[in-house]
Amino acid sequence: QVQLVESGGGLVQTGGSLRLSCAASGPTSATYVMSWFRQAPGKEREFVAQIRWNNVIFYGDSAKGRFTISRDNAKKTMYLQMNSLKPEDTAVYYCKLDSYWGQGTQVTVSS
Numbered sequence: 001q002v003q004l005v006e007s008g009g010g011l012v013q014t015g016g017s018l019r020l021s022c023a024a025s026g027p028t029s030a031t032y033v034m035s036w037f038r039q040a041p042g043k044e045r046e047f048v049a050q051i052r053w054n055n056v057i058f059y060g061d062s063a064k065g066r067f068t069i070s071r072d073n074a075k076k077t078m079y080l081q082m083n084s085l086k087p088e089d090t091a092v093y094y095c096k097l098d099s100y101w102g103q104g105t106q107v108t109v110s111s
Helices: none
Strands: 004-005 010-013 016-023 034-040 046-052 057-059 067-072 075-080 091-097 105-110
Touching: 004 057, 004 091, 016 034, 016 057, 016 091, 016 105, 034 105, 046 067, 046 105
Parallel strands: 010 105
Antiparallel strands: 004 016, 016 075, 034 046, 034 091, 046 057, 067 075, 091 105
């Protein structure tokens, strides 16, 4: 059973930075896909970024130019470096590995 644990969320001022982590445990496929999503109150879950087993990376429009996704295979951990944060980035951020979801971590950006 795959388990995902996110960390690194918190309260930050506009223009600040945070780095989210997603630690995976359990069996993973050789062709895994890891992603970050976020969900703000009253809104649908939104795609943020994705990194694949072959190092292909995608970003959602809200993340381009400000967020960077990466991973450490030895630690089975994925990261999301978020810079130049805006109040509209406030959301619960979720990690996804193939079909498995983490519990989410809250990011709040104050104006």
